[in-house]
Amino acid sequence: MSLTSVSRQQLSKYLNDFLNVKQFKDYAPNGLQVQGRDNIKTIVTGVTACQALIEQAAALNADAIIVHHGFFWKNEPEVITGMKYNRIKALMNHDINLFGYHLPLDAHPTLGNNAELANKLGLVDVEICADISQDLMWQGKLPKPLSVSQMSELLTEKLNKTPLHIGDKEQLISSLAWCTGGAQDYIDHAASLGVDAFISGEVSERTFHCAMEQGIHYFAAGHHATEQFGIQALGEHLAEQFGLTHHFIDIVNPV
Template identity: 85%
Template sequence: MSLTSVSREQLSNYLNDFLSVSQFKDYAPNGLQVQGTDTISTIVTGVTACQALIDQAAAVNADAILVHHGFFWKNEPEVLTGMKYKRIKTLMSHDMNLFGYHLPLDAHETIGNNAELAKKLGLVDVEVCADIPQNLLWKGKLATPLSSLQLSELLNQKLYRQPLHIGDDEQLISSLAWCTGGAQDYIDHAAALGVDAFISGEVSEHTYHCAMEQGIHYFAAGHHATEQFGIQALGEHLAEKFGLTHQFIDIVNPV
């Protein structure tokens, strides 16, 4: 049972300020996306606002769902039909609020996806690459250099997904850059930093050639896998600050 509750407006205002939403130019609206009950005491967090997450949140009587991947993306159809209709109908029929935070959650310096990935891997000398807009590319070092095979296994242990590795299996890796999610095209920026390896979520055909020709290891560790920890940390932060009940629901996604 939660100890306290918070109004939807208070929670929305706090999140917009805490995540510095106004500073980001994004591909989808950040903040409250679907309005529900005025009073929030139970929150569910998840990576993506898919039907399975919404159904499970409804089953635990959540007042609000907070996700990294919400609705209303640039260039998606504006009509509420099919899959989108079903998702939003479920939210509204259960009076559940939906909050979505995309780039602000990637970039946040203490509980963001990049920050949480660094914590999971035990990285040191962590810093944001100032020449990349919106704090999306980070760099740091492994506490102890690892072979690429050892780093692959560390990623597998921490992210619960075996990464795709491009590069020599036996070379030692000390320094690396990373950007969670679908950020494989930052590989050229990472190579320019002179780091040994770059970690992101997804991979494209040309990523292989970029890595091989520039002599940088690339680890495609999974879009979902690399972005599962920021939203959890946000939910834990809100539970502590407002006394809310929080549950992270992981809808497994191999991509």
Template identity: 85%
Template sequence: MSLTSVSRQQLSKYLNDFLNVSQFKDYAPNGLQVQGTEHISTIVTGVTACQALIDQAAALNADAILVHHGFFWKNEPEVITGMKYNRIKALMAHDMNLFGYHLPLDAHQSLGNNAELANKLGIIDVKVCTDIPQNLLWQGKFPQPLTIAQVNALLTEKLNRAPLHIGDGTEAISSIAWCTGGAQDYIDHAAGLNVDAFISGEVSERTFHCAMEQGIHYFAAGHHATEQFGIKALGEHLANEFGLTHHYIDIVNPV
């Protein structure tokens, strides 16, 4: 158990500054979403603030949960009933804070989801496509050209999930663009970059036609799978920065 702690206010300010929260226009509030205990010594990180994550965090006597997918999304029902009520009730019953960081965690250039995915896949010559708002689309290349089968194998090994590949032809893949999560519609912009392939998490019916008609390979590698690394890296960073106890909990999600 950690012998040190940080105040809720101090942790909140640090995270908001570190992730440049004020620079993002998002679909949900970034930062403290549900208030809990004032002093935080044990934190749990996970991709989504689902009931299973909350229950496991409570079993660990966590003071705070940090997630990429939190609560209070734009256009969702505003009432706190049913599933949302059960989740918030559990947080409050155990006096646990809930922090959520969505787009700021995708875009962070040292430990965000895009940065961590590049690290896991060994992508080099990484740069951010600055003409896409909020620095969400990145591009780079593999150290050496890979076949389609090799890219599939690499994604399966690193993400623990087999991707769906869309594309025509057998040419080797070198240059690549990516944006984690539900960013399949960035494929059109990726095609304009003249890269060989685009990686994201999800896939839509229209994505097939976009890939085939623009001659770009698309790898749908899983929303959860592509976004599991950023929040874990953030938790590890906070543990080192403040001497906190950190547990990353992976609630398996095939989507």
């Protein structure tokens, strides 16, 4: 019988086990980042723990926020001032728990960002690239070859964002590799796999030359856009698992 609430401790343990947190060496702590109330009935999920997300979660009287991009990143200032102070103060004033899951959510085999992107695009023969650490890069095929314009249209339709394309516009695309978010520097490995195209979220100046000189298509489909589905799937899973109320809040981000 499903519950209508769960304790903070129960939810934290479940998430850490389900997402296999101990497996990952990450850039920020995964798990509970800011403590709130003990009993959780309503959860809000979102891509990034920004001020707008926190304010909307407070308006919904949420007990917990679960995000992909949380707080306390390596090399950021350690003091709690300015923007970080305002965010944490809002969480504490409203007694809201904040959970953040970065690489564990990218890599989860069934509802992670990479898995969900494959599902949204309808890819087949999907597999994790074994030579990339922490299961962060995947590869697969389109059900049928697409032109560059067709591939761009598919990404635009599914992600609600028009991608930047680099490559020969006359070459068809059949096979793909992808890693959501800021993984443009995996393009060299994607080229070594012999796939036709590589998809990630962001793009750097060097990406253009890597794509053109290695004859691989590159689609920069948006960091936020490529990582919006994993956290939604996680929220839906938790709602079903524990009988919680779940709201996904999409704070628009063009990057």
